[in-house]
């Protein structure tokens with residue numbers, strides 16, 4: 001039996017490379033990623049968007065007993081993944097809500113993956129848990145929550161929102177037998193992950209009111225009050241109000257201060273989805289803009305958006321920490337060693353996850369080695385770039401702009417003299433996508449096809465904004481020059 005064990009050990013050795021083999025692997029991957037970074041600012045070489053339907057070679061490479069060369073593996077990814085579709089690492093990415101991918105955070109991941117510390121329970125690694133809680137405590141502080149609040153570093157905004165909604169559900173004592181009397185109030189512009197969370201949390205049968213918007217796409221407070229009064233009169237139970245601190249479509253910030261007062265008056269749980277906007281609170285402007293957030297019951301904010309970290313981290317914070325613990329803490333016999341003797345909450349007790357990546361290091365390392373200053377500067381830069389862009393767009397003929405941006409999203413569309421305006425804008429968007437140097441995503445607001453700029457890529461600077469403007473003008477001219485749109489311009 002010993003010989004057989006040794007034979008298997010020998011065969012398995014490939015997954016434990018020695019120092020020389022590690023260097024070979026590391027050098028090849030670092031060389032490749034360095035090449036990517038060297039060219040990332042050259043939007044001709046590495047565009048923000050490339051419409052290639054690749055990936056097929058990957059499916060032709062079987063997952064087999066025998067390995068392939070590292071060079072071949074890198075080549076497959078280079079061609080089939082990194083050379084196609086949307087490039088979220090690009091400074092020309094203005095679509096959806098851009099995020100980050102800062103280098104120091106990737107090294108935090110590398111480090112955490114190699115040492116593979118388990119950050120799920122305090123017993124297993126008190127340092128890792130303390131680091132994550134320290135980050136959460138810092139966020140509690142700048143949103144104005146008490147230290148008794150608890151939170152979790154989740155995988156992204158969707159799971160963070162789900163976590164908050166489950167805690168809100170349990171705190172309100174919602175059960176199957178009373179579910180259809182419970183009312184949830186959402187803005188029409190709430191992110192769709194909130195609707196998903198409601199469904200996943202078993203709340204599909206609640207009454208969901210989509211409250212109308214004011215002319216700046218913020219939840220209309222009068223409409224909210226009327227809806228709550230009507231529901232109370234009908235014998236229903238208003239219990240959850242969801243606000244946005246930066247909507248995805250338009251970057252609108254709901255009137256959080258008034259919402260908090262309404263919530264308090266009627267005993268509703270106020271959840272604020274600040275997945276996109278949350279980190280603007282590091283700026284003086286953002287602090288003013290989000291006044292009232294400190295009175296909410298739960299908040300979500302995504303470091304993989306506003307703190308420019310690579311994808312894979314969203315934070316949920318619940319004011320009444322015991323509500324989060326009540327929903328997620330479990331005891332199991334095989335976890336009996338993990339009893340926490342310190343006054344420190346374990347991530348596993350406040351989230352659906354047990355085994356999880358040590359997400360703290362990817363966030364802590366950049367904050368430590370860069371300090372907050374450059375993050376704050378980058379956020380202020382994006383806010384100003386947005387104002388600059390808004391002014392420049394104003395000067396383009398035949399453009400209709402959405403409201404003055406509250407954060408860093410601008411909506412707009414062209415209105416040609418003749419022809420179908422939606423089709424016109426669709427064609428402009430199509431030409432921008434074909435060009436690929438910059439990427440804009442589109443949306444439909446009140447049935448109208450709308451273009452948008454979202455400025456949050458950390459590599460988006462004045463040069464890429466100017467380039468985007470010139471591309472936009474060029475593509476507008478091209479479409480306007482087409483026979484079907486030649487009106488009186």
Ligand SMILES: Cc1ncc(COP(=O)(O)O)c(C=O)c1O
Nearest residue numbers: 097156157158191193248275276
């Ligand atoms: C306002 C808002 N909430 C929630 C989400 C969902 O977050 P994630 O994509 O990290 O799951 C997004 C994503 O763009 C968002 O913009």
